[in-house]
Amino acid sequence: MILPPTSEQELLERAYTLAGFTLGELASLQGIDCPADLRREKGWVGMLLESCLGATAGSKPEQDFQDLGIELKSIPVSHTGKPLETTFVCVAPLTGVHGLTWENSHIRNKLSKVLWVPVEGEREIPLAERHVGMPLMWQPSAEEEHQLKADWEELMEFIVLGKVHEISARHGEYLQLRPKAANSKVTTEAYGAKGQPIKTLPRGFYLRTQFTARILARHFMLPESE
Template sequence: MKKISSPLTEQALLQRANAIAGLTFSELAEELGISVPADLKRDKGWVGQLIETALGAKAGSKPEQDFAHLGIELKTIPINAQGYPLETTFVSLAPLVQNSGVDWQHSHVKHKLSKVLWIPVQGERSIPLAERYIGQPILWQPNPQQEQRLRQDWEELMEYIVLGHVEKINATLGEVLQLRPKGANSRALTKGIGKHGELIDTLPLGFYLRKAFTAEILQNFLQAR
């Protein structure tokens, strides 16, 4: 596998992202010496790893941004033929314990979403994985109105966690952000706070961006072009 160094500037990162736009997964994988799986059933994170490798991202699964030295998070986003996102976007794990006093300004969610490089990719299952195309990169920062909506949801969802109402959390809460179980399976338990302030076993929860919100980001970019 070809090793790619991390880009030193935002401009260099954008140049790289623009250079891979229009390539198929197999073309990029061949350049990098990576083999393409038949499908994503057993290799769910393969597309993200392919793009990370091509752009020189370093964070992996650490809580910092993918390009921490540039303050930029990388997100691949599978879209359909109409350019609409096919799935929600994972942002970060929710802090289920030791979270009193955590505010929006110092939250992982705000940190991760302060500047995002979105790479749209063809995601329709009818297209063989090797033949799917990589789209135009979008460098995005939330505008004040978008940040306000994110903050409102984050604060509301965190209140459920801090007050010990984890069992009341479901995917319908939140307009642009939602909390959902984030674990390989239902046995992957972690510690949380119960309604009487006691420690309980619960599923790890992750913050996800709703498809309507990421669709809006893509749409705004297309209209501004």
Template sequence: MRPSPPDSTAELLHRAHALAGLTLTELADELHQSLPADLRRDKGTVGQLIELALGASAGSKAEPDFPHLAVELKTLPVDRTGKPLESTYVCVAPMTGATLQRWQDSWVCRKLQHVLWVPVLAARDIPLGDRMIGRAFLWQPNMQQQQLLQQDWEELMDLLALGGLDQIRGAHGKVLQLRPKGANSKALTLAIGPGGEPVQALPRGFYLKTSFTSQILQQATHNL
């Protein structure tokens, strides 16, 4: 039976703390779910499992995972030293109409205003089922982090709007980057070309850089 959504952030955090120390196999068994052999074709499995355990209700809608609490859930794979292993996907980037958006109204801004981070020990040599859930924590960007996120988002959106898609590299941005986000090279979408003409391009997604999520983790550890 799917858990009901939590009534408060305190209840959400209590539920998340109760998962700490469980392996993914133990959690999957509790929820009567099966785990794939690996994550090559099922990258979202861990996040979906934890969403199910915590009672997330947004699904794939353009809103936080716990809309009534305005809290987004992000799982964070870490190595044995607690270092994030990969960048963190935030959302799909709008490839057209970028000039009409403001930071405050963007999906990135809304999703990152209040985040429940759930670290998962996921060193490459640990089988999927043996990977262990860490201690979750709630995070809201401070003023400096908010400014960095907004600055990166505005610069990347300007490049999209001006047809500079081919100029965007992973190195762009201090904390936020734009990367291809598609199941394969045939999954194309409409974008703006160098001369302002419509072109077909791979979808892009916004990701938080590992250096930034590492800073968030250190901040949370310091506050314990």
């Protein structure tokens, strides 16, 4: 077992040492089985990287490196460096939301500082042969924080007003709210439009690919559009 890093610099240096390895090589070094694909193992790449870097949070609702105030996010990218899917941040609260602000929200805490680790994600590359890329440490700029907050407040207003079912993919510029469940039988409590308790699918906050593409493009000096 790898001990947690004691500083941001140590964490970043560890992440740099992973760059260039394949997922299969890292799994072998960690004594972890590499699945054939990610269809039933959605979080496997993140779990592998957590193990390699000494993350402590596991499935707990806190930053992966809580003592350092840093969240770890793997991001599958194309051969041109574009994110291939939206990035899950955290589960959205559907009850007990009165009085909740962006400043004291779980999602803001998660996004306050992120270690992004790009990983090859093209489907034709077998999972074990996908390479890990160069990491980057990111904090939202004032403009990014402003828009994330605006998106969060827009989405949370739907939840507070009992209109969670009216939220669609077009709401939010950087943030999306989408169902987050293994299947449609998994439900959670929420409020209806009249304040009555209802059952609905759990929802998760996701960062849009346009947003994460901008982060990667700025850091690695990639073109932002094809």
